[in-house]
Amino acid sequence: MIEQKQLQLANIELWKQWKEQGWVPAKQSLIESYLPLVDYVSGRLAIGLPKSVSKEDLSSYGVMGLIDAVEKFDYERGLQFETYASWRIRGAIIDGLRQGDWVPRSIRDKAKKVEDAYQKLEQQYLRSVTDAEMSAYLQISEQEFVQMLQDISITTICSFDDPIREEESETRLSLIIDEKAKNPDFKVNEFYLKETLAKAIDKLTEKERTVVSLFYFEELSLGEIAEVMSLSPSRISQLHSKAILRLKGALGRFKTQLFQDT
Incomplete structure (x- = not known):
């Protein structure tokens, strides 16, 4: 919890630079700092999936969800980005799997x-x-x-x-x-x-x-x-x-x- 707070505070300036100034490097830095979320969510979803489902594919779908979350998140509302992004990442992975018709x-x-x-x-x-x-x-x-x-x-x-x-x-x-x-x-x-x-x-x-x-x-x-x-x-x-x-x-x-x- 303390680490999350520290990360959130450290990223406030990046959020301001991205949302208020549209500075793309700030967006890229935010994405990179939250990449561990993709590994965490994709790892949980991988449980019970067929071995034919590639972990690389899950991570790829998850990164797209993370990017979408960074683009749409409103940092001024005081919400936790980790929670919001986790749902976006999860949804992107599931959508990607379904488009691939991985379930008979x-x-x-x-x-x-x-x-x-x-x-x-x-x-x-x-x-x-x-x-x-x-x-x-x-x-x-x-x-x-x-x-x-x-x-x-x-x-x-x-x-x-x-x-x-x-x-x-x-x-x-x-x-x-x-x-x-x-x-x-x-x-x-x-x-x-x-x-x-x-x-x-x-x-x-x-x-x-x-x-x-x-x-x-x-x-x-x-x-x-x-x-x-x-x-x-x-x-x-x-x-x-x-x-x-x-x-x-x-x-x-x-x-x-x-x-x-x-």
């Missing part, structure tokens, strides 16, 4: 089928459904369901640039706007979105909530989480996949309800 269509179809099943069953039962109930609905054995989760684990990396539903163009990022803007409709939608996500997270199993918390808030890798929870990395990957698919299903229901109410 059959795997994406499986992920969509499981997400839809979670959405329908949990809306029907108003609770977190079990693997047995999911297996029965999908007409497969529980072992086949576990294997399906393992197969689709590499698709559960989320980006705010993803559409809320595949067939629609509206993205999660479109729900995030400048907090200073006074838009009543957005405030109402934002309230219900947060409420929906809170309820969805509450419905996750204890282990799923722990995985989500450690991965997205404590920023541990799946391998580190496996050590903390004394479970195998493949089991942690399955728990992560189930949690993300449940949450995506909840967002899908949220979008459907908004559309029906308008």
Whole structure:
């Protein structure tokens, strides 16, 4: 934390030179100083990806995200650039991977089928459904369901640039706007979105909530989480996949309800 503060203070002058004077060398210096962020984010995303995905490609996509972050960041708002840039880097890597079509269509179809099943069953039962109930609905054995989760684990990396539903163009990022803007409709939608996500997270199993918390808030890798929870990395990957698919299903229901109410 102290090192981050020191870096931020040291770069203030560079931000001023770049944003206020348009001095390109200052921009280049900022990019170079924050390059370790690209290695950190790409390293975390590399976990669980096929070996065919090149680390060099991940870093290349990430650098583009970092450049975009430096160009768009408003240093005068007092926000932490590291947090903002991490999301931009992450989104750029995911976009790059998707453009390269690194996940077979059959795997994406499986992920969509499981997400839809979670959405329908949990809306029907108003609770977190079990693997047995999911297996029965999908007409497969529980072992086949576990294997399906393992197969689709590499698709559960989320980006705010993803559409809320595949067939629609509206993205999660479109729900995030400048907090200073006074838009009543957005405030109402934002309230219900947060409420929906809170309820969805509450419905996750204890282990799923722990995985989500450690991965997205404590920023541990799946391998580190496996050590903390004394479970195998493949089991942690399955728990992560189930949690993300449940949450995506909840967002899908949220979008459907908004559309029906308008």
